[in-house]
Amino acid sequence: MGSHINHDQTMTFNKHVNVYWQETKYEWLKSIRNPAFALPAVTFPGLFYVFFGVLMNGYNPQAATYLLCTYGVFGVMGPALFSFGAGLAIERGQGWLDIKSASPMPGGAQVISRLFVSMGFSILILLSLGGLAASLTDISLTLSQVGVLSVILVLGGLPFCLLGLTLGLSLKAESAPVVINMVYLPMSFLSGLWIPIAMLPEFLQSFAEFLPPYHLSQLALKVVGLDAGGSVANHILILGLFSGIFYVFAVLASRKKAN
């Protein structure tokens, strides 16, 4: 190693892509090996669904279909909020993100890798929910319904990833998991993900309009013809609006760090 070898300090396109791939791969290994994250994320939606969606409904297929959609929404929100929110807050608190930010890692790799990992977990959750629904209920969905539903739910995790990102950049490591649960669980309930929105009191039903999970669940329910009748464009617009707001918050939160 001579001291004056003039190494080429540029990255080829392939090396750039490789950074994103490696970051995603190790983010996935890190998450799937962490039982405190992976276990509740993958099993809770299934357990809740079996209890509320199947057993409590006396195996009613329509209720089981309805709740399959809403527990799907509940499921994809979990890894989005926790991987971004809690995961990031903890690594930030440890000082680990300082090491990463001092390295030439592109800032986007951190976000993109977590996005893919959340989506990977979403797929695992949807597979487990689908498996439970197929074996325990008399739900009948066409293949295209299953496909469209999966795409909606996996992509629908995006606004929650951005919300998680904002929380992860602003919360302290110790309080992050608690605060995220306090956002996640009430928001799920109030959006009608646990029990159908129509069974909630009137004033709560109108409040749900202001919550992003409600709109995602309406999109999912549209696929099986059980939605409340709002327009698709409207739901997508509102989800997009929330994504935009959370994105701006996330950018502001990350700027605040580097003062």
Added chain:
Amino acid sequence: MAQQNMIAFAKGLTKAFKGKSALSNVDLEICSGQVLAILGANGAGKTTLINILLGRLNHDSGDVSLFNAKAGSLEAKRLTGAMLQVANLPETLKIKEHIRLFQCYYPNPMPYEKVLAYAGLEKMQNRYSKKLSGGEKQRLLFALSICGNPKLLFLDEPSVGMDIESRQSMWQAIRDLKSTGTSIVLTTHYLQEADSLADEILLLKDGKVVKRGSSEAIKASVNHTTIRFCTDLDAAAFDGFDGVVSCAKSGKYIEVQTSNASQCLQGILAAYPNLEDVTVERAGLEEAFKQLS
């Protein structure tokens, strides 16, 4: 120091946090193949200085440049490595996975085997970071800081929590890296570390550079000598002798700091011929450090 080999500098660096000065008018140059140690008490501004050099913190006024680029720019980051103080690292990745990931961030990473050898991690590649001791974590962080074949390496308190053996082997690694032309900036509380590694020492106090020079020069600037002996007498008995700066009793021993060793020692021995175990020692870096900061 040869000016043409200067790879980074800071000039007139000033930084305040909420009106409270953290650094004022700090100048420094880093030359290739040089080890620069930044010494100072807690709160002296060491970490602030490193963070500004890394571009992780904005400064209020002054100039900073690394490799003719802006601190914190991508060009600077690709030529720089940083070992910062970290409470913990992601626990569910193995040592080899951490290293492989960091290697891919750089255009010309250091070969994997070489990283392991420098950091002394050959035997624990498959260990999860959860199972590492404090010193082993430091070694992993050191490995990550050199993954990119840095031309300039920042080490913030590198040997914290290390046992003597790992500390020695890390010092050797630092010397080896230096001999390949890598410049190293290290902050430390551990004076022996600065003494045995640094070509130049920068002593910070309250955000100002109070002393700058080689370890020898700094020691020489403190022309004190310590006379140490065993006695039952009180320390106060020795205050009046030639050139005495301070007297202190620790256990059975008394330590007298004097600026005039021979006169002082003659006087003490004439007055108390029965002292036992008398030693005379020139001030080390530690005394210099105490006096200057």
